[in-house]
Amino acid sequence: MAKILITGASGKLGSLVIRHLVDSQGLSPADIIAGSRNPQDLEALKTQGIETRKVDFSDEAGLSTAFSGVERLLIISTDAIGQRLAQHVSAVHAAKAAGVKRVFYTSMPKADASAIQFAPEHLGTEEAIKASGLAYTIFRNGWYMENLLMSLPKALASGQWFSASGEGGVSYIARNDIASAIAAGLARPVSDNVTYTLTGSRAFSKREIAALVTKTTGKPLTVVDISDEALIAGMEAAGFPAAVAPVFASIDKAIRQDDLAMVTDDAEQLTGKPRVSFEAFITASKDALLG
Ligand SMILES: NC(=O)c1ccc[n+]([C@@H]2O[C@H](COP(=O)([O-])OP(=O)(O)OC[C@H]3O[C@@H](n4cnc5c(N)ncnc54)[C@H](OP(=O)(O)O)[C@@H]3O)[C@@H](O)[C@H]2O)c1
Numbered sequence: 001m002a003k004i005l006i007t008g009a010s011g012k013l014g015s016l017v018i019r020h021l022v023d024s025q026g027l028s029p030a031d032i033i034a035g036s037r038n039p040q041d042l043e044a045l046k047t048q049g050i051e052t053r054k055v056d057f058s059d060e061a062g063l064s065t066a067f068s069g070v071e072r073l074l075i076i077s078t079d080a081i082g083q084r085l086a087q088h089v090s091a092v093h094a095a096k097a098a099g100v101k102r103v104f105y106t107s108m109p110k111a112d113a114s115a116i117q118f119a120p121e122h123l124g125t126e127e128a129i130k131a132s133g134l135a136y137t138i139f140r141n142g143w144y145m146e147n148l149l150m151s152l153p154k155a156l157a158s159g160q161w162f163s164a165s166g167e168g169g170v171s172y173i174a175r176n177d178i179a180s181a182i183a184a185g186l187a188r189p190v191s192d193n194v195t196y197t198l199t200g201s202r203a204f205s206k207r208e209i210a211a212l213v214t215k216t217t218g219k220p221l222t223v224v225d226i227s228d229e230a231l232i233a234g235m236e237a238a239g240f241p242a243a244v245a246p247v248f249a250s251i252d253k254a255i256r257q258d259d260l261a262m263v264t265d266d267a268e269q270l271t272g273k274p275r276v277s278f279e280a281f282i283t284a285s286k287d288a289l290l291g
Helices: 012-023 039-047 061-066 084-098 119-132 145-158 175-187 205-218 229-235 245-256 266-271 276-283 284-290
Strands: 004-006 032-036 051-054 072-075 100-106 135-141 162-163 194-198 221-227
Touching: 004 012, 012 032, 012 175, 032 039, 051 061, 061 135, 072 084, 072 175, 072 284, 084 100, 084 119, 100 119, 100 175, 119 135, 145 162, 145 175, 145 205, 145 229, 145 284, 162 205, 162 229, 175 194, 175 266, 194 266, 205 221, 205 284, 221 245, 221 266, 276 284
Parallel strands: 004 032, 004 072, 032 051, 072 100, 100 135, 135 194, 162 221
Antiparallel strands: none
């Protein structure tokens, strides 16, 4: 089996992908390399027989050593919004120079047309991968169901969920289902260049989500429609830096335009297993929602 390196291995998605490579795909730990800026945090993987390496996209010189002998490379997009296009491009160049056979990348839905302000970082990375001449698999990852646990508990506590997303929907998917699909894509033989969009099985609007949350928790939650400008002002008042608030507010604009509503079966096609339903996620999250 080819050596597969997963970057961002200490992150939430990276660690789940590695777990699925071993548990769901049956790969030998000897075929997996876990890369992280902090390989010392990967001791648990090392004890399973998984090699660990230092991988920091901001250190292009170090990447040639990191990627040596790797056939399949999963580049997990970083969380450094504003800097990550340069980071990802460095990783692609280093992959090419190191003789990597196929690059896999975690992008976002409609990277080429989304109103989300960081979409060009993902599009630029996709373009750099295509321009490199390397074989590629792109996973355009839908929005994690788990993202909702960052905003919903606070909204539920106040009973009001401020929104500029109108009636637009999001086809949320569990992070674990994305990881499972990526692991399946990494493990299977493939010769073509391919782009998957990994989504849930249907899109839910904020009003539909609020009704589901109210039914599940017994606490009323009302969606309060506001403008993009009011959303940005509210985020700044809540402590978001002035440079960051418009970026996050652009997600509501994108939802309003149904940029995140696309539904595909790609995840189930890859894994052969059903995804966690949105309703099941909300039910399982009852305690977390109530805070
Ligand atoms: N679809 C969605 O809803 C959604 C939501 C949030 C984020 N995302 C994107 O998906 C990615 C994975 O999500 P997650 O849930 O696993 O987030 P996370 O736990 O916050 O992981 C962030 C990842 O970025 C990596 N990273 C940061 N700086 C890096 C650098 N200089 N070089 C190499 N890697 C670097 C980290 O790796 P190490 O610390 O191990 O080096 C870590 O794996 C995020 O980074 C973000 O791009 C998607």
